[in-house]
Amino acid sequence: MKKIFSIFVITLLIVSCTGNDKFVMRTSIGKVNKVMVVTKSSDWTGDVGKEIRNAFGELMVGLPQPEPILSVSQVAPNGFGSMMKVGRNILVIGESDKESFSVKHNVYAKPQTIVYIYAKDDAGMVKMFQKHKKEIIDIFIESDIKMTQSVFENTKLDDSKFKTLQNLGVSFTIHDKFRTVEDTGEFLWLRHHLTSGIAKTGSNNILIYSVPLEDETTVADSIVSVRNRIGKKYIPGSDPETMHMITEEAYTPHTFKTKVDGKNAFETRGKWEVKNDFMAGPFVNYTVVDKKNNRLVIFEGFTYAPSVNKRAFLFELEAIGRSMKIK
Incomplete structure (x- = not known):
């Protein structure tokens, strides 16, 4: 019986990770008010990373101790593998021939919010982030509010x-x-x-x-x-x-x-x-x-x-x- 159960669990896991019509969306993970930034290490230690940390690290109004609006962590694109892709709030920023800003939900897991910013070079990435930074912060905060409310809904007072x-x-x-x-x-x-x-x-x-x-x-x-x-x-x-x-x-x-x-x-x-x-x-x-x-x-x-x-x-x-x- 134990063997049958183990085979069933393994099969279920394999099916849930395949790309066919039996795909089961994984549950996202991540602390509230935290964003994972996917960008090159050289960008993170340079002007791009500095701009992101300054924006997200702005102190929240009204708290007695200094605490940032959003906490951030960074991972390089080549390290953005299966385990990292289940993060709930993700900012992807990098180089591309065309400037773009977009938001997608539930790409690799659910609930999940991913913001994408692309530009031709570091200066362009900084400019694009500055242009959209308030919108980006609001997007991630709203995402966490909805997630928190959905959790509370399960044990809601009458x-x-x-x-x-x-x-x-x-x-x-x-x-x-x-x-x-x-x-x-x-x-x-x-x-x-x-x-x-x-x-x-x-x-x-x-x-x-x-x-x-x-x-x-x-x-x-x-x-x-x-x-x-x-x-x-x-x-x-x-x-x-x-x-x-x-x-x-x-x-x-x-x-x-x-x-x-x-x-x-x-x-x-x-x-x-x-x-x-x-x-x-x-x-x-x-x-x-x-x-x-x-x-x-x-x-x-x-x-x-x-x-x-x-x-x-x-x-x-x-x-x-x-x-x-x-x-």
Whole structure:
């Protein structure tokens, strides 16, 4: 019986790797926010590699420790074999008689995003990358967000169990490790206790609520005051009389226009702290303009994980926030 099973497994593996109509797409591998760059070693150590590392290595806004937007690794074209081709995010950059920029999905594995850049020489490659670098970064981040959301979908919390989500008419793809701290019908606070490594004393937190839409032109300017008001009302410190969550006063948050559920929205990244205490960390806030219901729907994720890097924790919250659907 064991021999039969072994033969079956080997046959299945062989068939899955062939190029005929029985081909089975392999599952991609790779850490979130990491890109493998396929280019010659001489290009990687020269101007081409420098430009890529500078762009991807730009520091993420709002984190207390310096962390890059994307981490990168490099492999030469002759080393880009079967094992490397299952990477999830890949940038291929090299020389060609014709300049080109293209994006393909699920070429060697699934899910997978590969960006191709070709130019006649190093100077051309640098120029092409500079032209498309923001688009490239957005492509890889969006790819990771969709992948993360698809993973969370498998263990998604039931929206109908939360009074606030039902009353607000909103839904999110939130994985089932989050537990309810408070659910008033108007305000929802969920918490995921982190259990790995030194971060096991920390937590990821989600806040969901809405406020009236008064003047759309002043929404961006009001985000900090709104979150401070909510923090004072709902997020106390160890002494509720004197301590509550506020926006860190020494750091000005960064606010960007974006789209969530096809609606105009603002993404704000910054640092939170507990007034009169030593607790602090990063947050990401999505304030969505819901004109139909004359309100702002607000999702905020904040992380408390002392002494460790927080990019991955905050990215998880970003993926959840961007899954918002308004009925």
